[in-house]
Amino acid sequence: MSLWIGEVVANFLVAPDIYRMRLRVDIEEPGPGQFVHLRCGLRYDPLLRRPLSIHDFDMDKGEIELLYRVVGKGTAWLAARVPGDKVSGLGPLGRGFILPSGKTLALVAGGIGFAPLFFLARKALALGNRVIFYLGVRSREHLLRQKDLAEFGVQLEIATEDGSAGFPGLVTDLLAAHLRNLRFDGIFACGPKNMLAAVAGLAATYSIPAQVSLEEHMACGLGACRGCAVPVYREDGNVTYENVCSEGPVFPAHRVVWKPSWR
Amino acid sequence: MSLWIGEVVANFLVAPDIYRMRLRVDIEEPGPGQFVHLRCGLRYDPLLRRPLSIHDFDMDKGEIELLYRVVGKGTAWLAARVPGDKVSGLGPLGRGFILPSGKTLALVAGGIGFAPLFFLARKALALGNRVIFYLGVRSREHLLRQKDLAEFGVQLEIATEDGSAGFPGLVTDLLAAHLRNLRFDGIFACGPKNMLAAVAGLAATYSIPAQVSLEEHMACGLGACRGCAVPVYREDGNVTYENVCSEGPVFPAHRVVWKPSWR
Amino acid sequence: MEKGEDKAHPYPNLTVELAGLKLQNPVMPASGTFGFGEEYSRYVDLNALGALVTKSITLEPRLGNLPPRVVETPAGLLNSIGLQNPGLEVFIREKMPFLRRFKPPVIVNIAGSTVEEYAELARRLEKVPGVAALEVNISCPNVKEGGMAFGSDPQQAARVIKAVRQATSLPVIAKLTPNVTDIVAVAQAVEEAGADAVSLINTLTGMAVDWEKRRPVLGNIVGGLSGPAIKPVALYAVWRVARAVRVPVIGMGGIMSARDALEFLLVGARAVAVGTANLVSPRSMLEIIHGLKEYLREHNIDDINEIIGGLEVPFPL
């Protein structure tokens, strides 16, 4: 939770439109699910910072890793950085995943939702958990860091929408199939909203506590502007708004209002 | 007078804050005093193109050269280009200097006004003129391409404001001193407005035809928006507005209204 | 025969009807950013545009304002040209002969400092061959009399449009300013007064300061803001007006790309005008027309009119 200038150590294409960046920064130790808020340019277009999850952290080197998909002007600017370039950042920000120890956990990633779950997997294993990692991508060329995960001791279960690798179809269908036989102590998910809603549904059906990482357009990233608010249930069942940036991005799945009034 | 994408061949610092850029472009042959209108970025900040004089042109290689001082966001963007990068440009635009042949000419440059006059000197010599080049700069480290000019056969007369080389003081004072003895058939000037006004005064005093290259904020560069208008005298003595981009940037010195009503 | 090969019925259909004019596509220049067409004709095939719109014409020649007249702002352009133009006579004699050589309808933008001047301009342009419609600029922020003063008040705006309406049988387009509390009231007033279409927005009034010299940047102190910076304001104005009047709306303000143009069509513009983008790249309009066509093809939409007003809003606001 600080303001810093990071130095790009590496920045390279790892899959179609997806880059991995290493940044040397002097920050406090982040937890999985936390994010950094980066300026993507020196002028006013783009104007706001962009939130990116922490994909990994190397305490010794003082480096964080980011994994990002180029979708617009901010991420395009990031993709054009070369080693030695400077990037202004805030973070680590937000509330990340809360990990148990010694349990059996399902991690469910959809697309670029893989970014924070990689870091989460490493941390979960370090806490003595067994990790089954459900990874859904469009196509096999979007599969990343399988070897690293295997080396950590993660059991990787893959689903591709085009059937080019692993289970053909949605990762939530794969998870649903496994849930019929397997027993998890917790589910941790990051990905598109539809996927998260499906995960929340499965978690409720099987009474497994689930944590999901939400996205919303952000401005300050600090909890001040209320720009990134999402509707969540209060304890009394009424709906209120909480900030993705400061009260999230990770929320218990059962607290999230999956269908706000009109979208 | 066309729209093109140029490729940066070279771009390097030649003096404090001053860069020289070579661009490979497919354009019609420019004349000295004409300019190109460059986009300096891919987004909307900066939004407008930036005008830069043609500093030199190599027909065989299909390359133009630019010489520019970094003063703001557009020129800072240009300075960050590396070989291979693409730059969108319009041009050659505007009306350049009209050169006689076989005459004795004074070229007077102040600061970055050197940019077009270098090209002009080369062309003037090719037309069999004798060229005395008055170059005024702040300090000796801003002196550029003296050797090239000497090789062309230009007689270089230098003035520095801090007295670190050549005549100590303003280039127009140097010119004024020379005018007492020397006889020129034409004066060609580019530089800050005060300098041009002084040149125009000297030219009038000694009845020497003078051409000056003016600057004004530009938008279209094509004569359409009337954004770059400057007041000039019509033949009947009344004042009208003409576009620096299409009716200039070079104007006969006697046509320019040097003191508009309030600045 | 494949879809798209029929020349008589090109696919997809980009033609729109506007104030009795048939435009081959909905993209035209915004007044004042395209000169009189000639300046751009080396870069743009004028026959490819939906319409040709001239710089504002006044009865008498106008010199325009003191320089500097343009200054860039973040994602915007502030201008204080001040309606520099050669006046009606010279326009008719020297500019119209060029413009009428082209296929797209020529929309002549007029500006006056009195109601009578507007009417006089309309009367005299009525008989000029090749003039297809008039756009009445009651929204220029850069002149002392007339201009925005008329457009800022529904009654005054209606007076101008009524006078023009009575002076001509040409289609009349009223060009509105966003510098008002309620642009819908002005739009409704000019519709009532007989406008066949409305165009919006003209520029937002603004100023720039040179902090080093401690004085205004523009010679005229004040100018009009255009470009991407104002697009959100323009979209909102068009969205509100399009739902409040029956006449078609020409939308403009910060359109730089086909996506921007689509946004204006979605909020209800029947056609769009491109201003500042022309100053940045002379081929902008062609790229926008091409982009619209591509979009329709990719989404299997036969007719651009299906897009117009197609914004899905969750609830009435």
Added chain:
Amino acid sequence: MEKGEDKAHPYPNLTVELAGLKLQNPVMPASGTFGFGEEYSRYVDLNALGALVTKSITLEPRLGNLPPRVVETPAGLLNSIGLQNPGLEVFIREKMPFLRRFKPPVIVNIAGSTVEEYAELARRLEKVPGVAALEVNISCPNVKEGGMAFGSDPQQAARVIKAVRQATSLPVIAKLTPNVTDIVAVAQAVEEAGADAVSLINTLTGMAVDWEKRRPVLGNIVGGLSGPAIKPVALYAVWRVARAVRVPVIGMGGIMSARDALEFLLVGARAVAVGTANLVSPRSMLEIIHGLKEYLREHNIDDINEIIGGLEVPFPL
């Protein structure tokens, strides 16, 4: 002793007087972009600011609008927060104790949907320790009742300010909207009604469209535009108002740097508020204060008050 070393009379002087308050420097946050100070206190020494300005407070808690609530536009930010706030009671109980620990005066921004609500807020805040002044938000574009509806009409605006004026002895600052035909008329009306200062501008109303999904980007459809994109509009409004009223003006709209702040001071603002810049970089205000100090030093100006209104204009407009 060297200039600048005297603690009692720091050099250069940055203090300004505003509506009876003495500010150690003219830089404060714009309401709504700085939360209740706490969120920024890790990044900014709140004691370094000219004043602390809270997010708008309403009588009852407000949930705010449907998400998404913010979207970036070129050089701008469109927001439709909808005055999400915990309500007066919670504010007094949970937010004021933190805020009053700091040296700079606390300006509480209030918003109501009826005149009576504004008066009630003023009455109840009068007695709260640490409240130095009220900023009356009659310019929020993101709520259905009240807000901008009051600020759009000089009479309505005056009614609200008069009611607040009568309910409190605290200094009253009226916050004005630029979405009007004549902001000077509104400023003069609130001055007449007893405002001790005016602050401007609030956001310009605008919208953003998702061309792919064919729907508005913001959950609330419409939002308020802020940031560098609107700076020319803000400078113009401040320049006009500052010359038309006797009370001091707090200028805001797109201030990102000390240069921007200087521009507002030059056109006549007595103080400046920084909004969107806080969202981009939490240390913006500190950098602006530092930059102003440097500027005065470099130019050998003893007192920032010499800059205020110092714009040289060539002729009266």
